[in-house]
Amino acid sequence: MNNTVMCIQGPPGSGKTYTASHTIVDLLKQKKRIGITSNSHKAIENLLEAVSKECKNQQVGLNAAKIGGKNYVRAGVEHFKDSGSYLQKSPRSYNLIAGTAWLFSAQDAEGLLDYLFIDEAGQVCLANIVAMSQATKNLVMLGDQMQLEQPCQGTHPEDSAKSCLEYYLQDHATIPPELGIFLGTTWRMHPDLCALISSAVYENRLLAEPGNVNQQLIPPPELCERFKKRAGISWLPVVHDGNTQASEEEADEIKRLVADLLKCKISDKSGVERQMRIDDILIVAPYNMQVRMIEETIPAAQVASVDKFQGREAAVVILSMCASDGNASPRGISFLFNKNRLNVALSRAKALAIVVGHPGLADTACSSLAQIRCLNFFNKIVEQSALQVDTSSRSK
Numbered sequence: 001m002n003n004t005v006m007c008i009q010g011p012p013g014s015g016k017t018y019t020a021s022h023t024i025v026d027l028l029k030q031k032k033r034i035g036i037t038s039n040s041h042k043a044i045e046n047l048l049e050a051v052s053k054e055c056k057n058q059q060v061g062l063n064a065a066k067i068g069g070k071n072y073v074r075a076g077v078e079h080f081k082d083s084g085s086y087l088q089k090s091p092r093s094y095n096l097i098a099g100t101a102w103l104f105s106a107q108d109a110e111g112l113l114d115y116l117f118i119d120e121a122g123q124v125c126l127a128n129i130v131a132m133s134q135a136t137k138n139l140v141m142l143g144d145q146m147q148l149e150q151p152c153q154g155t156h157p158e159d160s161a162k163s164c165l166e167y168y169l170q171d172h173a174t175i176p177p178e179l180g181i182f183l184g185t186t187w188r189m190h191p192d193l194c195a196l197i198s199s200a201v202y203e204n205r206l207l208a209e210p211g212n213v214n215q216q217l218i219p220p221p222e223l224c225e226r227f228k229k230r231a232g233i234s235w236l237p238v239v240h241d242g243n244t245q246a247s248e249e250e251a252d253e254i255k256r257l258v259a260d261l262l263k264c265k266i267s268d269k270s271g272v273e274r275q276m277r278i279d280d281i282l283i284v285a286p287y288n289m290q291v292r293m294i295e296e297t298i299p300a301a302q303v304a305s306v307d308k309f310q311g312r313e314a315a316v317v318i319l320s321m322c323a324s325d326g327n328a329s330p331r332g333i334s335f336l337f338n339k340n341r342l343n344v345a346l347s348r349a350k351a352l353a354i355v356v357g358h359p360g361l362a363d364t365a366c367s368s369l370a371q372i373r374c375l376n377f378f379n380k381i382v383e384q385s386a387l388q389v390d391t392s393s394r395s396k
């Protein structure tokens with residue numbers, strides 16, 4: 001790279017953080033000064049942690065400054081409460097500097113870096129990256145515009161509402177070779193689950209690592225009918241009426257489902273089997289009201305909205321759709337059936353993703369082409385789940 005921009009698109013489980021951390025360490029060996037930024041300190045610290053570990057593995061000297069956020073204590077990393085206290089020292093004495101856009105858009109940061117890595121670039125707004133660009137010779141954007149979008153409020157003319165990654169890739173679902181690098185292997189998902197997501201979201205370019213085929217649910221004999229499908233994606237219909245943001249019927253069904261899953265075993269990439277644990281299951285819901293209802297119904301479970309679970313993974317994911325009628329959903333069809341949000345929710349699973357919802361959702365009436373596109377992915381989920389989780393042999 002020479003005074004330019006590059007993008008690394010990392011679909012779910014494709015090793016984006018691994019790739020970025022190894023790249024950064026290689027650049028540190030070349031005596032380059034690196035910056036790490038994102039919208040959140042959590043994302044910044046996640047990549048900084050990976051870099052720190054790899055520097056230790058390769059015995060590369062790390063003299064890093066982390067600016068802002070909560071106190072961050074790591075070997076080779078000095079934490080500063082704010083940019084003012086950092087700038088009072090000698091900024092150019094550090095070989096790695098980590099902070100938000102406020103740090104790198106400051107006038108004092110001009111020409112500070114050789115490379116600036118923007119993590120979760122699909123959520124970093126275009127204006128921020130323009131402001132930060134004055135701090136560096138080269139920009140490396142890390143992310144996936146097909147996962148969660150940037151939070152956006154108000155009205156923005158033309159392309160100014162887009163994230164930097166959306167703007168860079170325009171309408172491409174996957175990055176063309178001339179624009180950057182597509183990480184085309186998922187090290188997380190079973191091939192059956194990967195195949196659905198790859199065809200619906202990633203233009204069939206995402207493939208599962210061969211060993212992922214061994215990641216399967218192994219039910220005991222009495223539950224073989226209950227779990228006809230051991231990997232991939234399953235559709236579990238639950239009839240209810242009048243629900244918009246929460247469904248007691250789905251919460252009760254998920255409670256029974258979790259109880260049965262805990263009687264099963266799970267096998268890993270090597271084919272080694274072990275008993276399922278509660279932390280092998282993630283439960284996702286679109287609305288916080290349903291999250292709270294499931295938390296009350298299954299106190300020990302890991303339950304959250306899609307936004308909270310990005311970056312997480314588990315053997316089994318359960319997605320509760322909770323609405324009885326797609327058109328009555330408070331935030332509309334474009335939220336409930338959003339392709340990016342469904343992609344993030346389902347791709348947390350290593351072996352099996354189970355979608356729980358009202359059977360009538362597949363027949364939701366659409367009034368625009370955009371709504372049809374939203375519903376299309378959900379209908380693919382239902383159609384390709386021919387071997388469903390069986391509700392006729394529930395544990396009592």
